[in-house]
Amino acid sequence: MYTNCYVIIPSDIKSLTEKIRLYEKVGFQAIVLTADITDFDIIEEIKGNLSEIYQGKMEIFFRLQINCASTLELTQFLKKVSLYKDYLISVKSDDKDTLLLAAHDSRVDIISFADYKSLINLTEGIVSLVYQNDKFIDFSLAESFKYTGNKRSRIFREYFNFFGIIKNKLSVLLYGGKEDTNIYIRGPKEIRFILKAIFGIPLDKGKLILYKNPKLLINRLKLRNDPNYLYPGVRIVEDNGD
């Protein structure tokens, strides 16, 4: 299913309902509502009232983002992560050592580069570790919709360098819109064609980024919450009561 892996939660419930409906209209079949790990109460409240906020076919998942500046901060946050089993965990940092540690850690699902300014922190080492450990990297094109001319060319150049570092490991990429206003929301079809026309990423790889990779991630989240699931690669099939 076409999934937007980073949806900012607006301040009021009515705006959230309108935002979710707009994502549905433009063609997304699932979204991941994202909040900072320090705003856990807000996301819990939304989770509790989800049936009142939205009644429709779209699947909604939840994600907690850890914004940290050092490896020490990250380790302190990760100690509490076992409490958030039914959330996706993502890490955003400007420190490369922190990103490398996050890419190594089994509790982290996504390394976030959805903020345009953090794109320069990506290295081949991080991509390689993310690829080896079956994690994902998310990115957003929302910044390119805000400007035109020279500024937009520079933004495209940053994205071009970003995709150059990723190279052929597109199976690690996720699209996380991170649209701060509804004006910059675009559908999956438009994103695929933008990736093809501007960055030369083929349409089938675009579908991988927007459809297959999020599906893998969400299946992993569902499996994590399965009571018969022990750890990666091990699941109880039949319990004889021994």
Added chain:
Amino acid sequence: MHLQRQRYILFEIFYPNGVLSDISDKDIIKSLWQSLIRLFGEVTAFKTGLWMVKYDNKLKYGIIRCTNITKEAVISALAYITAINGSPVIFHTIKTSGTIKKITEISRDYFHKTLKKGGG
């Protein structure tokens, strides 16, 4: 120069701020040309062979014709339009087709279903 194959793009317009404003087909084509030229330059823009086949102001949808080699550029340029006449808009591409007959059928089915559901 041999005849180029055409593609027909069915699109609809959303107003994210909920304020509907009167936008004509000329406004859309003008904005699309500007977006194309800014993104891909004049050399690609002339190759598109743009033509607004149909535009329904009431249901806020339209059909644009372009060449097959520039389809991706036209859809990307449509996506990069953020406002027309000062009103924020979102262009959503519903379907593309090689024949006008097929795209007209699709538009009829799609908007007939939308009207039946009572939403849009």
